[in-house]
Amino acid sequence: RVHEFEAREGGAIHITLHYPAGSGEAGKSGDGSDGYRARFVELEPYTRIVQAIEFESDDADYSGEMRMTVDLVEARPGTRLTIDFDNIPPGIALEDNRRGTEMSLEKLAVLVDRRAC
Template sequence: MSRTDRANLLIHTGKDAVFSALTSSDALAAWLPPSGMRGRLERFDMREGGSFRLVLTYENAADAPGKSSADSDVTEVRITQLDPGERVVQEVDFESEDPAFQGTMQMEWKVLPVAEGTIVEVIARNVPAGIRARDHAAGLTSSLANLAALLEP
């Protein structure tokens, strides 16, 4: 049975700045890695039909062994929908020998303007069984907090 995880955060800035951070290589590399990880984009083509390859490296792999190697998670990300200023839908595949991390996860990032700023909502569908719900929730929340720290005045 597939699982869906969700997270959202109010960011006190306009939706254009938020959407730009969701679609810029430099910004993504800065905010997407959750706490305890560093990120590197090996390839980046942000357009509908485009893709990127992201390598996340654990600062301390002893507590969280990687999915792709002892200290890293490598993902191939395809952009299936790009609605400028509103939404990015991605298909994400982990490079892993472990069947628990295989399969395609869909990530949908929505930008919703509100009076106080912008709500960013992420919905992860078909989350691989090997990703524990509490770990995924912590990672998504951490990434959103990084995004807020990058953008808020």
């Protein structure tokens, strides 16, 4: 669920991702969900997005500000997208972060492919 989304430098994002019922996942927020707040540190259209992200959790292992940098470069055919993370909280396994990022990119690819048709 998207609670807030201001696509501008300094703009805020507030999102809650819910695990499927019965999945047994407690989530970082402890109620079967992962909530986070972020702000756009840099927003250069068609080139770069930098977000400062903080997870909504009482668990200290998820605290601190994580940075996600997305760089977009024109490539034939299309666009090459590179994502880098800094200061990933210790409660997030690198493999889980990688897989979650891959899942998001797979969903993005489906949306882009639909619009290209």
